[in-house]
Amino acid sequence: MNLTDILAQAGGLQSVARDLGVSESQVASGAEALLPAILGGMKKQAQAQPAGLEGLGGLLGQLGGGGLLDQVLSPQRTDVSAGNDVLGQIFGSKDVSRTVAQNAATQTGLDPSLLRKMLPLLAMLVTGFLAKQAGAASGAPSPSGGGLGDLIGGLGGMLGGGKPAGGAAGGLGGLGGLGAMLDMNGDGNALDDIMRMAGKAMR
Structure with missing residues (x-):
């Protein structure tokens, strides 16, 4: 099961489809193309935090x-302002968001404007899901950040097609799990490539 399936089971994709007035299958297709960039942005945030995963856990709460x-x-219809805040934090620029949407449009055949509307909603789903699961894994907010580390290690195994949740011990203390989350379909498509494309567009 990948993250798109998890969000679908939680009702997230159905909610996004309702908000945007499109089919759930269109949202699922968009999510498959957009989620690696969102997760890649979170990986970059974890790398940028002095406390690593612990810092990322705090950021999710903020x-x-x-x-x-x-x-x-x-x-109720979702106010996407919080989602845009998340995108601003993980991408740093609207140019990156636009390039992410354009890249996803090339992959899926969906309209780039639809994918741009989908991005903040998916960012809210992913941030909220990770925050909830981190809290559940740790039982309570913990200064060790262990709950988030366990979660990311487990999700990394699932999304990377490797070990099942709980078995990806190598990713628990560092960014290994997040790296697997980033490359959801194993094609090596990383946010770095998208950001380089955005950088060229800005020149």
């Missing part, structure tokens, strides 16, 4: 924590 997932899942 961005809205598990409440972001609840906002998207609620029957």
